[in-house]
Each structure stands twice: as C-alpha cells, then as structure tokens.
Amino acid sequence: MKQLGDNLYQIALMPRSSMNVYVADGIVFDAGSRLETGRLLKALRGQTITDHVLTHGHPDHQGASRAICENFGVPLACGEGDADAVSTGEIVRTMPDSTLSRMMAKIGGPAQQVSRRLQEGDMVGSFTVIETPGHSPGHVVFWRESDRVLILGDVFLNMSLLTTIPGLHEPPRPFTPNVGENRNSARKLLGLRPALVCFGHGPPLRDPNKFEAFINALPD
Numbered sequence: 001m002k003q004l005g006d007n008l009y010q011i012a013l014m015p016r017s018s019m020n021v022y023v024a025d026g027i028v029f030d031a032g033s034r035l036e037t038g039r040l041l042k043a044l045r046g047q048t049i050t051d052h053v054l055t056h057g058h059p060d061h062q063g064a065s066r067a068i069c070e071n072f073g074v075p076l077a078c079g080e081g082d083a084d085a086v087s088t089g090e091i092v093r094t095m096p097d098s099t100l101s102r103m104m105a106k107i108g109g110p111a112q113q114v115s116r117r118l119q120e121g122d123m124v125g126s127f128t129v130i131e132t133p134g135h136s137p138g139h140v141v142f143w144r145e146s147d148r149v150l151i152l153g154d155v156f157l158n159m160s161l162l163t164t165i166p167g168l169h170e171p172p173r174p175f176t177p178n179v180g181e182n183r184n185s186a187r188k189l190l191g192l193r194p195a196l197v198c199f200g201h202g203p204p205l206r207d208p209n210k211f212e213a214f215i216n217a218l219p220d
C-alpha cells in the first residue's frame, strides 16, 4: 500500500498504476479484477477493514468484492443504478451489449449482495457520494472536502489503455453505455478543484487546473 495522503492509500494491482484500489477510513474502494484477488487480499492483510464500496460494477472493479466481503466480514455498497447487477453477478448489464463486454465480464467476480445502495449526498466514511452516471448506470465518485480528495473511478482515466502512458482520457466507448451522460457527469465535478484525484486507471493527479481544463475541453 502506498500512502497518498492523510489516511489514504493506493494499492496498484498492476504495473504503472493501471488498475487501482484505494483504502481510506477502513473502507476499501473498488476491488480490481477477479484475476488480482490474491494480490489484493495480500495487500490488505493485517488492515482493519469495516466497509467495501464500488465506484461502479464493471468487472475490473468488482472482481474481488465477494472475497473482500467474506474475508473481512464487511458489507458492500455501490451506486443504486449498478446495485442489482452487482448483487446478481450480471455485471455485463452495466456495459453496452457487445461481444467485447461479454469477454470483459469474464474477468469479473461472482455475485455479491449489495447491502447499501448509494445516492447523491450519502456519506461513506468521511467522503460524500456524488452520482456520476454514464460509464455505468450507477457510477458514483467519492469526495472528501477536508483535504480535497476525489476518488473518481472511471469518469475519466489518467492513462492510455493501449500504451499505459499517463494522460487524461475519456473511458473506452465499448464499455461506456452513455458517453454524453458521462461527459455531463464530468462537468458536474467542475468547481470542486480537487487537490488529489484518484483514478481507477492511471496514477494520481495533483493538478486541479489540468483536471478542469480536461473537463472544459470535452465535446458537447
């Protein structure tokens, strides 16, 4: 675990921060793919974990969710719009219907009952939930005002998935059911001016101007 800030840690499950899990306030944010379950549990060994939450229910984020919940005996929370898919394990429903999505779903984890369905303004530890649908129907981000930390999930990425070179990019279209809605969700984050942005994919960003410039440049 790498400390990023006050009571905030990154677990990079793959090289170059290409798949990330975060831990803050005893809460595990996201769970990587099923293939990284052993690595994630090892990284969490010895930690006091009280909750597990997801930014969204895609297979590269809920892969080890059941393992985390069973291992630590903790409940799972995610956005209302993804909760049914995560609870039933039909995570392919959080993505556009395509052969690629069905292939991608194979790296996802088994069904895990969602016991808390998050909505705008809910609190998760010291973080406030902001609904950001588009990349999945129930995508949410987590905002901690006190030190301006934003756990962004995949509203956008800080790496190229092809080259792994860092840089801000919209999430891949084949896995984003509503591109326009995702852009509107990104615009909703204008004005937060996060001191630290934690991405599902790519290294952390500590540049609020770059964050805002990227959002402002998104097409309508």
Ligand SMILES: [Zn+2]
Residues within 6 Å of the ligand: 058, 060, 061, 154, 200, 201
């Ligand atoms: Zn992702």
